[in-house]
Amino acid sequence: MSASTEIFETLRREAAGFTRHVHRTTGAPVTPQAVTMFLGEAVKRYVSAGGVSELTDAVIADTCRSIAAFSVRQPVRVYSDARQRLFRAICPKAKAWATANLRAQCAAGRDVQVVEVDRVGLGAYVERETTAFVAVPGQACSDKEREAVCAALTKYFGRMKPGQQRPVVRPNRTTAGMQETSYQVETVVGYEDALAAEDGRAARLLSIDAILARLQSDHIVMSGGTTPEGLIDVTTMVGLKGVTRASVRGAVERLRGQPRRTAAIDRLNPTARDLAGALEAELPQGHVSVVEVDAVCQKLWAPSRTPEGRRQHVRRLRVAAEAIETADVGLHIAVVGSHVVVGRGRRLPEAEELKGFVDRAVAHRRGRKGVTVLSRGLVPSRQGLWGTVEGEVAKSVCRVSASQAGHDDVWTTLAAVGKTGAAQDFSTVWDAAGEPVQADSLVLADAVEKAARSDVYGRLSKQAQSGVDLVRTVVNHAREVGLDQAWALYAAKGEMAARLRDTRHAGARERIRRIGAALSKAPCVEAWEAAILVDAYASRPGRRHRHPVVVMPRAPKPVAAPAPAPKPQFYPTYVADAVLSLEMAEEVSMHWSRNRVREAFRALHSVYLGYDVEDTKLVVLDDLPRPSTVEEVTEGMRRILRWWKASEFVMVARVDQDLHGAIQAAIMAAGLALREHGACALYHAASTLSTICIYSSSVEALQGLPRRLSHIQQHLRWSLAQAPSAA
Numbered sequence: 012m013s014a015s016t017e018i019f020e021t022l023r024r025e026a027a028g029f030t031r032h033v034h035r036t037t038g039a040p041v042t043p044q045a046v047t048m049f050l051g052e053a054v055k056r057y058v059s060a061g062g063v064s065e066l067t068d069a070v071i072a073d074t075c076r077s078i079a080a081f082s083v084r085q086p087v088r089v090y091s092d093a094r095q096r097l098f099r100a101i102c103p104k105a106k107a108w109a110t111a112n113l114r115a116q117c118a119a120g121r122d123v124q125v126v127e128v129d130r131v132g133l134g135a136y137v138e139r140e141t142t143a144f145v146a147v148p149g150q151a152c153s154d155k156e157r158e159a160v161c162a163a164l165t166k167y168f169g170r171m172k173p174g175q176q177r178p179v180v181r182p183n184r185t186t187a188g189m190q191e192t193s194y195q196v197e198t199v200v201g202y203e204d205a206l207a208a209e210d211g212r213a214a215r216l217l218s219i220d221a222i223l224a225r226l227q228s229d230h231i232v233m234s235g236g237t238t239p240e241g242l243i244d245v246t247t248m249v250g251l252k253g254v255t256r257a258s259v260r261g262a263v264e265r266l267r268g269q270p271r272r273t274a275a276i277d278r279l280n281p282t283a284r285d286l287a288g289a290l291e292a293e294l295p296q297g298h299v300s301v302v303e304v305d306a307v308c309q310k311l312w313a314p315s316r317t318p319e320g321r322r323q324h325v326r327r328l329r330v331a332a333e334a335i336e337t338a339d340v341g342l343h344i345a346v347v348g349s350h351v352v353v354g355r356g357r358r359l360p361e362a363e364e365l366k367g368f369v370d371r372a373v374a375h376r377r378g379r380k381g382v383t384v385l386s387r388g389l390v391p392s393r394q395g396l397w398g399t400v401e402g403e404v405a406k407s408v409c410r411v412s413a414s415q416a417g418h419d420d421v422w423t424t425l426a427a428v429g430k431t432g433a434a435q436d437f438s439t440v441w442d443a444a445g446e447p448v449q450a451d452s453l454v455l456a457d458a459v460e461k462a463a464r465s466d467v468y469g470r471l472s473k474q475a476q477s478g479v480d481l482v483r484t485v486v487n488h489a490r491e492v493g494l495d496q497a498w499a500l501y502a503a504k505g506e507m508a509a510r511l512r513d514t515r516h517a518g519a520r521e522r523i524r525r526i527g528a529a530l531s532k533a534p535c536v537e538a539w540e541a542a543i544l545v546d547a548y549a550s551r552p553g554r555r556h557r558h559p560v561v562v563m564p565r566a567p568k569p570v571a572a573p574a575p576a577p578k579p580q581f582y583p584t585y586v587a588d589a590v591l592s593l594e595m596a597e598e599v600s601m602h603w604s605r606n607r608v609r610e611a612f613r614a615l616h617s618v619y620l621g622y623d624v625e626d627t628k629l630v631v632l633d634d635l636p637r638p639s640t641v642e643e644v645t646e647g648m649r650r651i652l653r654w655w656k657a658s659e660f661v662m663v664a665r666v667d668q669d670l671h672g673a674i675q676a677a678i679m680a681a682g683l684a685l686r687e688h689g690a691c692a693l694y695h696a697a698s699t700l701s702t703i704c705i706y707s708s709s710v711e712a713l714q715g716l717p718r719r720l721s722h723i724q725q726h727l728r729w730s731l732a733q734a735p736s737a738a
Contacts, residue, residue, distance in 0.1 A: 018057060019074050025053045028634035030082045035626050039087060046082045050075040056639050094156040101140050101164060108136050109168040117173055130169040137161045189261070192226075192254060196262040199225055223259045275338045283331040285311055287342055289390045290353050294383065299354045301372040304328065306385045307351050311393065350382065394547055396529075401510075401522045408501055409530070409539035411482065412489035414451045418442075421455070424485075425478050428505030433478025436463070436471040443468045447580065454577055456482045467582045494539055495531035498523075581729050586718040589670045596710045598662070611662035612707040618654050619647040619700055637697075641689055644696050648682040666713060673717035674703055680724055688731065695727040 029049050033041045054071060090098075109128045116126045138161055145152045199222050207214035276287055289310040294300045308315075308324040315321045325346065332344035332351075343354040347369050352359055360368050372382055391398035397406065407423040410416040416424070418441055425434035440459045441449060448458040456479045462468050463475040481504070489497035501507065502523050510519050529546035533539050591599070599608050617627040620635055627635075638644045654660055655675065667674040681699040684692035702719050706712040 018054075018071065019078070021057055022050060022053055022074060022078055024634050025636055026050060026078050026082050028630065028636070030085055031630055032622065032626070032635065034085075034087050035630070036623075040085065041082055043079060043083050046079045047075065050079060053636065056636070059639070091152075091156065093150070093152040094160060096150065097141060097144060097152050097157065098160050098164075100144055101137060101160065104140055105133065105137050105164040105168050109133055109171045113171060113173045126173050128169050128171050130165060133169055134161065134165040137164050189258065192258045193262040193265055195226055195254075196222055196259060197266055200266065219256060219260050219263055222263065223254065223256050226254050226259065272340050275340050279334055279338060280331070282311060282327055283334040283338075285390050285392055286328070286331045286344075287335055287340070288392065289385075290342065290344070291355065292390075293385055294353055294355055297356045299352065299357050299359060299368070300383045301369055301381075302351050302353065302383050302385055304346065304349050304351055309387070310385060310390050389547060396522060396525055397543055397547055399522055401519060401526060404507075405498060405526045405530070406539075406543065408485060408498060409489075409494060409536075409543075411452050412486050412494060412497055413536045413539060414453075414486075416452060421452075421482075424501075425481065428481070428501070428507050430474050430478050430481065430505065432472030432474035433481075436475040437478060437482075439468050439471070444580075447578075452482055452486050456486075457577070458580075461582060465582055466585050469585075489536050493531065494533050494536060494542075495527045498527050498530055502527075579733060581726055583722040583725050586721045588714045589673070589717050591666075591669050591710060591714060595666060595669050599666075599710050599713060608662045608666060608707065611660060611666075612704060614659040615651060615654075615663055616700075616704045618650050618659075621647065621650070624659050641685055641693055644693060644700075645682060645685050647700070648678055648685070648696070651678055652682075666707075670713070670717050673720055677703070677720040677724065684727060691731065691734070692727060695723055695730075698723055 026046060026049065029046065030041050033039075033045070054075065112129055112132065113126060141157050141161055144150055145157055200217060203217055204214045276284060279287065286307070289307070294302075304325060305321075308321070308328060311328075312324055315324055328351070329346050332346060335342055335344055341356050343357070343359050345352045345359055345365060347365055350369050350373070352365060352369060359365060388394070389398075394402065396402050404423060404427045407416065407420040407427075410420045411424050418438065421437050421441065422434045425431070425437060437455065437459055440462050441455065444458050448455045459471070459475055460479050463471045463479075481501075485497050485501055488500055507523075530539065530542055532545065533542040595608075599606070601607075603609055613627075613632070614624045616632050617624050620627075620632065620637065622630075622635065638647050652675075655664065663674070677699050681692070681696035685696050699720060702723065703716070706716045706719060
């Protein structure tokens with residue numbers, strides 16, 4: 012969004028709210044002088060709030076001039092209470108009559124495209140209903156207003172058209188139908204397996220037709236009755252309706268897989284088999300995707316250093332694509348220039364349209380699907396040692412040691428040695444603290460240790476401290492002694508040590524030794540990936556790679572400067588949520604049209620903004636200008652406290668009573684903070700009122716409101732305490 016468009020949208024919304032406010036309070040159109048003065052103040056607030064500053068005065072003046080002219084031309088639409096009451100009473104009746112008229116015409120067999128509402132009948136019906144409504148004492152309305160309501164409703168609902176008929180959905184193709192079919196197929200297959208185990212024979216492989224015949228004849232359902240012994244009767248046998256051979260085939264494939272397709276893929280040559288596995292692991296089913304040739308080649312071979320090597324890779328890729336296409340396994344691949352087009356369950360466009368499809372994907376625009384990016388590294392079947400369980404764990408440990416770990420790497424590092432509780436604790440802090448702790452493993456460990464002491468994110472497990480010690484030990488050993496020594500220390504702990512002694516994991520000891528030997532070639536922690544690539548490319552399964560392309564850095568990494576002291580972070584203390592009374596919970600959960608709590612908090616918001624409660628009932632409060640200075644926010648707080656015992660605030664006071672006075676105490680604390688600290692407390696004071704208005708729409712939000720208000724006050728005290736040190 013450009014700067015001029017951004018300021019236009021901001022000023023337009025504020026001017027619209029100001030215009031509606033003037034119309035409702037004065038009943039007259041807004042004057043050019045008033046709207047110009049308001050826009051001038053709005054521009055000052057916009058610039059002081061950090062708005063764009065590269066606009067010239069001429070652009071701003073032209074924007075204000077166009078918005079002012081539009082606001083002055085807005086007609087005044089102020090309707091009386093009697094007219095609004097009449098409109099709200101007759102509107103649903105007119106809509107119901109028009110809907111019934113359209114349905115009757117469609118049921119009579121008329122074409123849906125030419126069906127229209129009978130406007131004459133609709134007008135007569137609305138006329139009768141409005142006349143009967145205004146005849147009731149206390150509901151009188153002038154004839155001019157009644158006729159205007161009749162004309163508006165007749166014109167609006169007379170344009171109604173019959174909706175499109177919903178397509179017929181087969182019951183067995185819905186989510187519930189597919190789940191039911193899968194359950195019944197699994198029941199039939201399980202019954203056959205149970206009979207075979209009881210007879211001491213091998214279970215028969217039931218065909219799709221046999222399963223379909225059994226489901227169409229009978230299947231077991233819960234009857235809801237009980238046997239004479241008091242047990243639940245589940246022996247009712249009925250036929251399964253709507254089941255087809257295609258739905259049964261899909262359920263069997265979901266249960267057993269696709270053995271024919273799997274066998275066809277297994278018969279392919281190794282390159283084609285690995286190519287199919289790599290693409291199916293990362294590309295979506297039922298879509299046509301475009302990926303780069305180099306990205307696909309790097310999933311199968313080491314990166315080529317010469318143009319001849321790259322051409323050889325592309326030739327082998329074309330041969331593998333043709334083999335997969337010939338196997339007819341629902342995977343279609345075509346190499347077009349420097350890109351590969353892949354269709355999983357979808358056929359590719361024709362030769363003439365294929366090039367255009369690739370060009371549209373490369374020239375990506377908003378709303379179109381661009382080139383898909385594949386993950387780095389070889390497929391697991393070509394990684395050799397690094398594709399095993401121990402290799403995956405070693406890569407996660409290396410990422411944690413180099414502070415390059417993601418959420419899954421931290422979890423794997425801790426869970427592989429049996430510290431599942433610590434892994435859950437690290438995951439909780441990772442999600443709650445966010446980016447400040449995700450860039451460094453030691454900072455993350457410090458955050459988990461603080462969280463375990465303060466219970467800021469809830470009570471952590473007993474393994475939290477041991478997980479912190481493990482992460483610190485691995486990271487420090489990797490940086491001081493080397494990755495191989497850190498790996499040896501890690502492999503001697505918990506379940507990793509038990510894996511070495513377990514005879515079920517044959518070769519685990521040798522694989523762990525080879526991993527340590529490969530990591531010993533890394534001169535620094537950050538070179539772990541290069542060490543892994545050298546080992547993977549140098550010992551390819553089946554043949555040796557004659558031209559290793561990964562070169563290890565010759566000089567060791569220079570000694571890094573000591574890391575700067577971490578920035579102080581705010582950790583709020585734990586505050587338990589409140590519990591609303593049953594009557595108040597029912598009141599908050601009511602529909603918005605009868606919700607007195609919602610109206611009370613809306614009145615509180617209006618009083619804070621400085622508007623009359625009655626004048627803002629039909630106004631979007633978010634469009635109105637908000638207090639932006641210390642004086643304005645302080646005056647808004649005082650208005651709320653003066654209105655606290657008014658009839659409009661009765662439900663607010665009742666809610667505050669259930670919350671043990673948290674709302675009123677927070678407002679008073681915000682006012683005192685503004686008086687003592689001025690602009691330093693402006694943000695927190697404004698946040699207090701915004702939090703009260705936002706978190707008043709549901710029972711769960713109101714129960715957590717005391718905790719949020721307490722955290723705002725704690726953050727204010729923490730910010731004031733940090734101000735001298737920052738200065």
